[in-house]
Amino acid sequence: MNIETYIKQPYPFYYEELKKVLFILCCLAIVSFLFTYLFEPFVVNVSEHKINSLWIVVLHSVIPIPVAFVYVFFLKKSVKKIENWTLGKEFLHLAVILFLIGLASFLIRDFIYTNPDNWSFRYLWEEIRNTFLVGSLLLIIILPLNLERLIYKHSSVLKKLPIQQQNTKEVNTIAQIQTPIIEENFELDLQTFLFAKVDGNYIEIFYTTSNGFEKHLKRLTLKEFYEQLSSFPFIFKVHRSYIVNLRAIESISGNAQGYVLRLKDYPQGTVPVSRSKIEDFNRFYSDISK
Incomplete structure (x- = not known):
């Protein structure tokens, strides 16, 4: 299957129930916090911090919740036919959400750091890049795996259904x-x-x-x-x-x-x-x- 055909594969639209979306976002925030706090994947300059490092990790973990939720809220209103939702559309909109999260992280730098170059393109790129590095697991691994899981699940159940129906006609139809x-x-x-x-x-x-x-x-x-x-x-x-x-x-x-x-x-x-x-x-x- 080529890439164009693959990204056109139907994919579930998971954003109809906003309460579930909010719950998932909170769970992802907890996972993000634990991963960043325990493994410290990014180099930081503690001398530039205006607030405690722990609160910086909390902020970066919590910011995605309102950003993603507002985006999903308007996305839900704009999508009229969820049966037309595809893997490619899921990729695209999640990438936009990651970009917005990175942008939001950039905009709060003055609140967190004393660096005079907070508003430079370098740090804009750094915040967006770091956000995509963390979110790439969802985009590159989880989505394709979930697609294959669902296809296999539904195709397997189909094998149990009758292949042909009996020729039964109602007296009054x-x-x-x-x-x-x-x-x-x-x-x-x-x-x-x-x-x-x-x-x-x-x-x-x-x-x-x-x-x-x-x-x-x-x-x-x-x-x-x-x-x-x-x-x-x-x-x-x-x-x-x-x-x-x-x-x-x-x-x-x-x-x-x-x-x-x-x-x-x-x-x-x-x-x-x-x-x-x-x-x-x-x-x-x-x-x-x-």
């Missing part, structure tokens, strides 16, 4: 779907239904046809749509933005984000199954395949 506007209510034939996905305040519903597939835009939320299909066990919400007909699945593969579904008569793309839905998906898919 017509669902009456109600929308906020009565005139826009419609019938849905679940034998031709493939999947539905969020499109702003609407949903796009994909069907098979004699010529392949087509899609219709409906004024309805995904939650409202799914609730009206709750009596059909083969309709499943695989992602916060997707509902799929489990009987329309042609093949399943695994990646770091979860599963990827390919559907019959829909060669244009795939449907994601998020990591949080995998356990329920396995159960539902196995049940309808019996």
Whole structure:
């Protein structure tokens, strides 16, 4: 696999729950403090210190918390489709966070050191370089290892799922779907239904046809749509933005984000199954395949 293909690999978006992000940042701060305090990886001139060396280590360990948290807060708001998150994007944004942490460390030098060259380019480069030296473990080792771990985990579980489904047809597969506007209510034939996905305040519903597939835009939320299909066990919400007909699945593969579904008569793309839905998906898919 070449580098371009590798960095385009899907990767989990871990920043949806800010409380977990804050907890992880605090844990990383503790690890950073212990590593810097015990091993002293950087040369320091104690005579220039305005405050005790211990507090300097504490400051450099704590500064990343607000910097990274604020960045992640706005990142979460800016990312609309987390299923499009990749390893390359993860690398890029973590590198930006490391740069900002290094910049913040540079800006507080006057508070820590008496050196008259605190505002020089040399020390700007030094603070950013030191930050990347510490953070390179996360960028170069942990991310690729986590990617391979997740791919292996999800691919391994897939082997336990049924390869083919039984040919079972419901006597009645017509669902009456109600929308906020009565005139826009419609019938849905679940034998031709493939999947539905969020499109702003609407949903796009994909069907098979004699010529392949087509899609219709409906004024309805995904939650409202799914609730009206709750009596059909083969309709499943695989992602916060997707509902799929489990009987329309042609093949399943695994990646770091979860599963990827390919559907019959829909060669244009795939449907994601998020990591949080995998356990329920396995159960539902196995049940309808019996």
